[in-house]
Amino acid sequence: MTLEEADDLHRQKKAKIAAAKEKLYADKVIEKGLLIVHTGTGKGKSTAAWGMAMRCLGHGLKLGVVQFGKGSRDSGERALFTRFPDLVRLVAVGEGFTWETQDKAADIAAAKEAFAAACAMLQDPSFHMVILDELNITLRYEYLPLDEVLAALRSRHPACHAVVTGRNARPELIEMADLATEMTLLKHPFRDGVKAQIGVEF
């Protein structure tokens, strides 16, 4: 095969892929608020939610963020959110809450307070996206009733994108989701004694 023939083959192959993609996207016309779930034991569940938050902020779209766990005052995402006070409403109940407390009643009260704030945002048409960070953990520990959470998500404003993060997502939630991704660990630096680092983990 000459170089010209190889180039020609490449061109034909790429043209075929482009045509197939065009066909694939032609019938994608529905716009609606999506229920998005990031789960799995790997990294990137909350991080990918912050990536979508960044997209919203870049477009000047309003964003609600409710942190049900492991939120930290010193995180880069929080620092960035505070730069956009008109666009971001952040709710983090039980500052520094990490599910390592030994008071179940306080944990449940905090989860309920955060959930109430989330419900209000999910109904508010001004929010383009509402991120429910680590909501899955409250469902796993049964700190919030699953049926109430599913009902709140189901009855949200139809244009609102809801993003739920956290490992061990309940099957019922995944079933209800429009888009669900599992993050799986292939390799982790903690195994080799490397600590959590600024800009990466927080």
Next chain:
Amino acid sequence: MTLEEADDLHRQKKAKIAAAKEKLYADKVIEKGLLIVHTGTGKGKSTAAWGMAMRCLGHGLKLGVVQFGKGSRDSGERALFTRFPDLVRLVAVGEGFTWETQDKAADIAAAKEAFAAACAMLQDPSFHMVILDELNITLRYEYLPLDEVLAALRSRHPACHAVVTGRNARPELIEMADLATEMTLLKHPFRDGVKAQIGVEF
């Protein structure tokens, strides 16, 4: 079991988890620039990279972004990056480049130009993080030589976090990575006729 006994059990269980975690983190002391890979066929690979970008910006840390593919001028992430001109250096060769072109020579030239920019950033100690978005696609199509890319990553400034995204990551790259995550699709709205939406996909 009385309510008090149940609470007590809960407290003991949580205390045990907290102690185990403390032990786990005690020997995590190494701080170094990490090589992070996001791969897999699911969503969230680039998005999680933007989430880390957001953390860096929140902390006021300098960031390099090289887009090897599918970059779009209209994306939310780009719009946000332009809000931080002092902190972000963005390189996107072949604007709107989507690997759907039919000119292999032009694709290779664009990949090489982007790679040269990436190499410079990886050596520059002022960058806390360098994101090589969709680099994996250039390796898969052999538009860049794998050994040169691995050498550039290996010889980067030791404090620099390098983030590589894209499906079909080469095994050699994963082997070299400190942190590698696979994003797997559990559910995707495109299946149901839903189109890519602002703030979510771009």
